[in-house]
Structure formats: C-alpha cells, structure tokens
Amino acid sequence: MSNDTKATRYKLNRRGFVKGAAAGSAVAVAGIAGFPHIARAQAAVKLGVLHPVTGFLQFSGGQCRYGALMAIEEINASGGIKALGGAKLEPVLGDAQSKAEIGAAEVEKLNEAGVAAIVGAFSSGISLATTQAAAKYGIPHAVDVGVNDKIVGRGLENTFRFGPGFGVITKRGVEGLIEINKAAGNPAKRIVIVHENTTPFGSYMAGLMKKGLEPAGFEVVETLPHPTPNKDFRNIALKIKEIKPDVIIPSHYYNEGVLFLRTLQRQRVSAKGIYSVLGGASSQYRFVNEFPDAARNVMDCNHWFDPGKPAALGQRKKVEAAGKSYSYEVFLAYTAVKWIADSMERAGSADRARIIEAMASSTWSGHFMPYGATRIVKGQNTGAQPLVMQVQGSEIEVIAPSGYATRKAVFPS
Secondary structure (H helix, E strand, C coil), X not given: CCCCCCEEEECCCHHHCCCCCCCCCCCEEEEECCCCCCCCCCCCEEXXXXXXXXXXXHHHXXXXXXXXXXXXXXXXXXXXXXXXXXXXXXXXXEECCCCHHHHHHHHHHHHHCCCCEEEEXXXXXXXXXXHHHHHCCCCCEEECXXXXXXXXXXXXXXXXXXXXXXXXXXXXXXXXXXXXXXXXXXXXXXXXXXXXXXXXXXXXXXXXXXXXXXXXCCEEEEEEEECCCCCCCHHHHHHHHHHCCCEEEEECCHHHHHHHHHHHHHCCCCCCEEEEECCCCCCCHHHHHHCHHHHCCCEEEECCCCCCCHHHHHHHHHHHHCCCCCCHHHXXXXXXXXXXXXXXXXXXXXXXXXXXXXXXXXXXXXXXXCCXXXXXXXXXXXXXXXXEEEEECCEEEEEECHHHCCCCCCCCC
C-alpha cells in the first residue's frame, strides 16, 4: 500500500461492529497519512468512505479517500451538522481492494458499523456492486466518480451521482472534438480509439464514442482494447504507427494512461492530436509534473472544476501545500461528501430514509463544479457536465466549452 493510502487505524467502539469482526478488517475509522486527525464527537454521525486503496486502482482510490476526508475535516471544523446540534461526521473507512466483490463485502461491514450514508467507490465496476449492496439496507450511497450509467439506471432509490455519467461525457467529448477540429479547419478525419476492456468503463466508452463520431464525419479506423493492468503498450503503439490516424483517443485508468502516453512518446508515434475521453492520466497534475514531454498538448474530456470559482483554486492550493496531487478524484469525492452533509442539514436527521429523501430533492449550489444548481432525476444530477482540457506548458487549461475556457486549443499539435 502506498503512503498516499496508508491509514492510522484505531478500533471502533463496540457498537460499531458485530461480535467477532476480524481485527484486521479493512473497515476502520482513521486519519490518512499526512492528514489532520478528525476528532471524535459524542453525537457523531458515521459516514462510510469506501474506495479501492489497495490493488491496481490504489492511486485513484487513495485520492478519493483523501478528498472525502478533507471534506469531513472542513465540515467538522466549521461546526459539524448544525441541524443535528453540531454533530461531527465520523469516517468509517473501507477498502474495496480494486475488486467489485470486495467492495460489496465492505458494504456489509459498513452497515454493521451503523453508517448513515456511504460515499464511493471510484470505479464503475465497484460502484455497481457497492450501490446494489447498500440498497439492501436502504443506505444512501453517493457515487463520487463511477460513470457507468447503469449505476443510476437500475431504479435504486438509495443511489445518487453528483457528477456526469458516460452518456453526457461522451456526448460532450464528441462535441468538443468537433468544435476544436472545426476551429482548426477540419484537419482531422481518421480516428483510433484505445481503451481498457477489463472493467465496464473502457469498452462502453469506446462504443459510445464510435457511435457519436462516425455520424459527425469522422472515420474510426481501429479500436484497440487492452487488459487492466497492462505492462506493455509497444505492440499497440506500433499498430497506431502503421495506421497513421489523425487523432488518437485513449481511455484508461491512471497507471495505464501514463504508460500508454509515455510509450507513444518513446516510439515517436505522431498524430495531429491526442484527445482522451476520461483519460486516467491526461488531466492529472501528477502526470504533467513527472512526464511533461509525454503530456505535452494532450487533450482530455473529463471531470473538472469550474476554473472561475475561487473556492476550487483555493482547494487546489491547500491540497498541493499538503504535498498531494489535485486530481478529479480528490474534488469529486470532496464534493460528494459536502453534498451528503448538505442533505443531512436539510433532512435534520441522520436517518437513512430521510437522507435519501433530501438527496432526491436536492437543489444544492454551494459547490465549485461547472454544474449550476443541483437537480436530481432518478438519482442523477442532470446539471453535471465535463469540460475539455489540454496540457499547455506546466498547466492544465480548459479549452471547451467556450464559457469556461482559460485558453484556446493548440491543434494540430
């Protein structure tokens, strides 16, 4: 387990677990390494914080956990849940170990611990399992990152997602590419899509992108899948080099995203542009800082904060001052916790059913995402949208839509 995901663990009180719970359980209440301690309160409300903090998704899962704990710390420092007499939020941590079935098992433990709600669980595959498991107990579950639209499309009354899903993201991704290509005189026609195919995430994205791009006049000449985790992209890079596409569209988790883009650089694979959709590395400051040459001019349609909101920029400074990377996992998990807390305030209760009612009717606007006021339809915040970013120099700039843009696109690059 990395330093980013290690937690200082301590035992829950006896009511937190059923008799016989394993001492080495992945569920615990703790601070995270380098993270301020969150004080216990007599009238604490337990919140499940469930992410894959070990296994191949541990970087992103650890980032989510960090963002969730940051939100909890801020809420507690500002007086807790005021409608509940200042009750503090008490995090109960779970580790999905990058496996859907483990995530579902962790929900069982979180239920036994008496959590009022759950935030998690980063990946689509794990979130599909954890939301289903939570539904058995009527536990409100705010999905922070998982984008598969089946998560909120199954009619589970306990399941909510504040950020956008696949359908909205791929639509915005197609629109963004059309807009950027048109502004450059339509130099791009031929597309290659590279995606992971181990989880529901990559394959579904590839299918939706192809469906949207071809009617817009682009030719998807090849779709190249790969497993996750993957240690070698040389054959895929050579295949792309033979095809000579105008635009390469990759979609991976973080480790594979870094390796793929670095392989393209080492193999000298050229294209008019690299345009990620939900790129695991493409909108990560960590990647930009560590491998600036591989990141140069890479574009990405992804989750992003509103660059015009001082609160978002202030949070970035706070995260980076703590030696962490400010990534979409951080601010999506952070926002999801804040949303749950707002729903508890409106419900005036830690009762699960009343929190679900409050989340379903939420109009929360106290966030720094480019979403506007919250409007929930069948568990989905319908105002949520991604932005299109590009690495320019050492910064990640918003290039579309124009209302949020901080720079014009560099294309062809």
